[in-house]
Amino acid sequence: MRDVRVCIVGDEGVGKSSLISSLIKEAFVKLAPRTTLPEVTIPASVTPGHDVTTLIIDTSPRPEDRSHLVNEIRKAHVVAIVYAIDNPNSFDRVPTYWLPTIRSLGVNVPVILIGNKIDLRQGQVTNQGLEDEILPIMQEFKEVETCVECSAKIPLNVSEVFYFAQNAVLHPTAPLYDTREHTLKPSCTAALSRIFHLCDINKDGLLDDDELNDFQRICFDAPLQARELAGVKEVVAQLGSEGTTEGGGEENPGIVDGALTEQGFLWLHTYFIQKGRLETTWKALRTFGYGEDLSLREDWLYPRFDIPSDCTAELSPKGYQFFTDIFETFDKDHDGALSPHELDALFSTSPGNPWLAGGFPETTITSDSGAVTLQGWLAQWSMTTLLEPRVALAYLAYLGYPHTAAATSTTPLPSTSALLLTRPRKQDRKKGTVQRQVFLGYVLGAAGSGKTALLKSFVSGGGGAGRRGLGRHEPTMGKGKTVVNSVETGGGEKYLVLQEFGSNYESEMLRAPKKLALADVLIFVYDSSDTNSFSYISNLRQQYKLDDIPSLFVATKSDLDLAQQRHEVQPDHYCRRLSLRVPVAVSVKTGELAGVWDTVVGIAMHPLSAIPGGVTRPANRLGTYLYLTAGVGGVLAVGLILWRRAGGASWLGLGGAARS
Template sequence: MSKPARSGGGADDPSPTREKLHLKPQVVRIEVLGDEKVGKTSLICSLVSRHFSEKVPSVLLNVQIPAEESDENVIISITDTSSRVSDLMRVTNASKRSDAILLVYDLTRPETFQRLRRWLDFIAKNKEIPVVLVANKVDINAVTPTTDGPYASQVRNLVNTYPVRDQQLQVLGCIGLAAVAFGLTQFCVFGEQFVVSEVECSAKNFTQVAQAFFLAQKAVLYPVAPLYNEKKRQLQPKCLKAIKRTFRLYNRDRSGILSREELNEYQYDCFGVRLLGTEIDTLMEYLSSEVPSGVAPDRNGLFVEGFIYLWWLFIDRNRPESGWQVLRSLGYNNDLHLEIPPERIQLSPYEEDQATQLTGQAVDFLTNLFRQFDANKDNNIAEDEVEAIFSICEDEAAPWHTCSAISSPLLYETTLVDGKPTLSLPVWLACWSFVAQENPQKLLETLFYLGYNDKLFPAIEFVKSVLLKSPFLGMDAWSRSLTRKVNKIERNVVSCYIFGSPESGKEHFVHTFIGQIDALLVDDDQFIVRAIGAVPDRDSTKYLFITEALSDDEIELKADVLVLVMNPLDESSKMFVEELDKQLPAAIPRVVISYKPEVQDEAETETKAEEGGDEEELAKEETLGDFSIDATLKQYTTSIKCHEARSVQEEAAQLIVATALR
């Protein structure tokens, strides 16, 4: 199969093609149960050899039909069973290993039907599994029940006892008596049970024997329950999510419309054939009449609503195999869980002095994704648009909320647009850069869901960090100092650890850094302040991650720069910084910040004014205070005075980054 074209067509195109995942052929294990002499063994022999013998073994050994002899390219493993009480444990174990069960009874012996309830109870206790009821020996001129006879009522009661949904047992097929009783000639739904078309088996004449096993196989390979709720005639939530993801993967130009060309690529990738132009015209005409909002103007493609309706139509008309063919090609299992190949989320070996960050192709992919969901094209995306992006992932939360073992939330700057908090593109990329460094496996997993093909374009790269672990105890600081002289930090995320006394205002400083000056501060010792933001650095952008330390080892291993915050109006906070500066590792650069929250400054001025203070006297006190602060800061190598929000977001942030990178 030729590779579908990528938008742009260049070798460095960051919009990867959808990778097709080939699942291994399945093994469908079918167990044949029923009373003695109902013809279980004869049914298996007739299927395999197309020959009927009056003399067959009491129980056959396990029979396997190879994949090349199956239309579905699956191995069929059939287990015959004994009806003797002494073999009950063996039968139980076989049931637990099976994927489907043929429950056989004899049309000429009504008592075998009466004992079906016992068999169904036995199956229900062992495993939730699809069951096909098989009426054998139709070739014998037996009197079969009619739709209005008392026996038909028993069949109806039996099937109603074992509903399909939310119960332990699935009666997917009722071949023979149940079908006769209900007078069905095609697949239909009765209440909450599956009842298939009228089929009566004869092992002797080979009548409908293959059909019985096919129904069991189909129930395993193409289960309807994960896709569709027959009672409500609605797609299941997991199925709906998988369909939306499929649409997203094939909408390669990210227009929100699956064009005719993209629809044909989908058709060819999943089913191996392309549609003719006239066939697409017919499809668009039909969908326009059924779901007008799902078809693009001039019938040039489908919106996601039209694509979803197309899936619903196939499944509602008993064509679940079409949906499963697509889902399995994309890597979904029977529970609609996306099985990501292990090699796609395994990291290559890397050195201790290296860290992970996004590659240029991954940044381009995420930038294009941002612009796709930026509905009003103002370079901001609202929270509901962020939710829409991750709605196709198994974990629908943004990865920066779940990638860390620390429960405290990651803070970042949001801007109110039309009364809604939004993320700018730099903040969006900052959050992703945090995930790349904090949990690269989570990054790869999320990108896989979003359609990024890491095999074609690696999403992460390894860059130099700052610490080379010394083999000698107590030499970490020396090793780190030497490393800093030899190598500069190459990664784009700068890890900053912040310190300060409770009176220092460090939490307020962090909130000011992300533009949340009026944010409600959490007074909780268990709450770890963590924030990330974009900071311009010469001709590039760095992402400053500010956090509190949980241990001394964490500082040694991860800190690029330390920030010590003092409140110029609080002597205890100054003393705290002075003592801490002596204790922290000398090899790690640091910035001492005199921080005076604007709200605190305004409150103090208002208080003094209310007390009748003279304006000149107040100005003189402020000048003397500034001299005192300047004198305090001079004793530190790198320091800055931040008494307004702008200086935190600009001068202080840039100084912290520059200090880490110098």
């Protein structure tokens, strides 16, 4: 609920106080000359819509009351300038004195003009005559919203005066309509066009009766009756071509095959505005998230959705259903994939494709022609929701989720209903199983170890666009590469997001506890044909103490000759000492991946199975850790502690000292 503060100004004797008194008493009351009424409050319960309290402030133009007048104009939400129809001088002073005075105070609020004492007019004045009289003022002073003629004495149109004053604040004309050109403003046209396309459920460029009824229900909580639908079409037909196409003639651009076109939809709202029914257009705009400046509101795009540090966001079943439905709607050729043209159409109600900077569509599953499949589409949104939940929320709003996802409901769904929070990681690991559907793996390794090729193979789909260039080394540029795909498991389908980092950003990520905590699995990659490759990841583990995150080692290029690693302990032995499975040997070139992605997802679902050092870490783990991470390359171990347990005996070895 909000307040609307109406300041009534005008020359002496034009009937300002009488108008207020007539509104309150619902009858004319003769007041003493030079009377100024105290502030009047009209409660929300007696105003249309029951959602606004109106404060009406009477003022005096006398010099001794100047400070009060100025103060009230500055506090007003709308200023009503009253002139007397039987006093032409009072009308002439509207553009020569009152409007310049309001401007000189630096006040930027709507103004309405009130012609009082209509009962004293000599002869009849048509609407066209009134418009001709007022239009020059409205063209010079854009703050003037409308002009209403009334009589406090009869009374006539008194309540309408204050209704228009409220509307000037709640449903202003200026953002919507150019009174000089008599056209919708560009920002209003863009907003209404977007609403049209969101309500065009089958995307045929028309609003049929069902879609018009959905629009009516969403905005006004009630469907249109058959006669009302016919009335809407009749108005549009008259606006378009002074008649319909039935019986011959040119086609009406506002109505095609009995359905409303985009142009007809815009004409209809222009008609509402011109007839003073701005609340109709504003209701539609606000229902679809637009603010007073006709941009989408921050609270609409980014509703509050707090994610605790140990949790992540995923799409809910409603979210997955929405993205499935919109995919199928825009897949016009029904080939099971979205072409670039179809994607452009899909994102037409948004700022554009949010993934292009990240290399999309090579980040997910595509067809042989490079079009995004439904599997890839849902995977991409799963990744966005995990890594950038605010972007996911905003695009749900851009694409129409609160309304088009609730076509059978009278209450629009909040966009947050398309997301859900996962169970805290600590709780998951304590239980030993993970209930999440989307997992994140960081892929770490030396330059040239095959990380990028491994990620490309993950989204290649067994061939097609994703497999191009897998055999050659491509240095990771920028902050890295991110890909996503679905993986079938015994418990259904899971989504796996893989990230690798450019050499300049890998250490930055590993030094960021919050970033590191997001990982479900660390995937350490080394080139099995390069003698120095394994030392890099061994040193990485030692430097950043990566012992609390489930880990998997992957040996790439298994199609080449196996090289002896220049490391104190060979990879298989290194992993066994950490109670981890031995490295998975893969060859991207030959397509032999040894079920590595199933393994990664299995580790993510059962994290205790791949914690370095095992589920229970012995007190002597530091010694084991030093042994496993010691490098060679000409460096001698200063101290080495080995614990062996055999028949209760222990040995302590110090350098080359003899056993004691």
